[in-house]
Amino acid sequence: MRGWRTPRSLVVGSATLGIILAGIGVAVASSGDGSMTITRNGTVLDGRKIDGYVHIKADDVTIRNSTIKYGGAHAVRIFEGFSGALIENTRIQCTDPDTNGLVFGNYTARKVRVSGCRNGFMHSPEAPATIIMSTWNGKPVAAGDLPSAATPEPTAEPSTPAPEDSPDGSDGAASATVTRAPASRAPSSFPGPDNTGVPAGTTLRASGSIKVTQDGQVLSGLNITGCVTVTAKNVVIRKSRITCDGIYSIRTIDAVNLLVEDVEINGKGKNSAAVCCGEYTLRRVDISNVIDGPRLGSDVVVEDSWIHHLTRGPGSHNDTLQTTGASNIVVRGNTLDAYNPVTRDPFNACLMIGSTTGPIVSNLVFEGNYCNGGNYSIGVRTDLNAANIRLTGNVFGRNHRYGVIARPDQRGISWDRATNLYADNRKPVVG
Template sequence: MSTPPTPPTDWPGPTTTGVPSGTVLVPSGPLNLRTDGQDVSGLDIIGSVNVYAKNVVLRSSRITCTGPGFAIRTFDSATGLLIEDVEINGDGETDAAVGHADYTLRRVNIHDVINGLSLGTRTTVVDSWIHDLAQADGAHNDCLQTSGADDIVVRHNRLDAYQATTGSPMNSCLSIQATADQTVRSLLFEDNYCNGGNYTISLRPDLAAVNLVFRRNTFGRDYRYGVIARPNLPGITWGKSNVWFDTGEPVVT
């Protein structure tokens, strides 16, 4: 496998994601957010963030999570979480940056986690960068994972599953592991740059899916087997607007 080309500035990267330049951060320990509408900003958080309230905003902050589990986790009472201009560093040990449902990410820089995001119901990820996943024994490293969820939007992100320093493609940029009792419905995946993975888009053979749309995405070639596993499964729409980064030609499945 070759070293992937550097994506142009059309996609998110180090200068357009994470804590805005010039932001002064105040040291903080782990947080348990229980107040509806709480606005948290400008923190350098060591540890995890647990969200129990509605319409919480976490912005312009850095989270360094030094253990297993999630760097940010929403619990059942939490809806409408907004994570904006945040850096999440998993320190090579954190299972995933964010889980599970009812959240929106904007301009977030995620790295050194075993997996990027757990996409539950009503999740949106835009203008964000997931890269440098942390290899761990027995792990299936994915930038994004989902099963049993509705209403997911993944738009204009840079998903770098390929680990250039080791030559490992990792497992996938997006893994959809939905079975008959965990159907994924209404997933829109558009305008993303994706590179790496055994399959860049991983779909299980017994996938249960309704209205999963892939369009206008751009793909690198640092995968092991292919861009998408089983693109003709029921419920999958794969548009001709999905193209190769190096040629601009359609990815033929």
């Protein structure tokens, strides 16, 4: 099949009837297709009936005289970095009220009819659109009509699946404008600059990178320009600053019961994860300028800490916290700000949960945290095999793209509808 990469949802062969290629990258006259991802510049889809999504990862793509029906995250999506898409004389029908129609900009829509969608046409100043003679639910739409959620109702959040192409549930479109709410702020009772990191008045001694191999060793009062590796038991790092441009600011290798408290971590925009990967406790730790915050392996506690101002890298899917398979995790009383108020980037999630590298995520407690930002603030992957994951008593800001939690009813997850609240009005997020 020339002109697009065929995902599993598009069957190629005798089951795909009437697909004819009229020159390179031109497809015409199909009796029915499933989801597809277009990767060849200049591809033309003409007269198509598509029951699925269309992902555009190429320049100068044209879709005309077609009908697209879909009920997932986005019916037609132009990915970041591609432009020149033209959609004309086409109908986009969302079969789920939480599905978006045509997203995320750098396109021209001419005589496009969108119906049944949560947002009809999505774009932003960074990724603009030209919209001509087009409608959303029968009403004319102009290019300046950005979707707005400046005062969203505190009602049930959608459990729409995250975009299909993302490896961890991220849509990867930093500039897309969905939530237009002002930057949310953590309540003053939560961790922040005044009660995390190195206490005021502490004198720090200069140090380079450190490898700790002695059981029970204590590192205190250090200004570490470099990274820390711990291979011993019962090590303590306290009242210190770590500025590391490596993969991890703190790395545990066969370590047991590491304690990190009153520490500041600056990942210089380079840390793949601030702390990796298990057998540690973080207490009153200030973490910033990282791609991901701590990676939650087994036997981990993160409490009374502040994780903020993440840094986007090429292809990154940033989370303040992430677990990909582990047991015995406690996340309590933290400020987890995935939303960056400087760049206005919501990033991927405050907490991302999946079984990507391990068979199960079990015995995870997430309670009493402030969480803001993300595509979904709590991202739940479809591959998650969960047991005894409890999310209770948390408060949430509104700077997310799609909602607070994806898949709250997935097996093994206990989402307390009565105590997980919006921070601004203390009303339940779901239910």
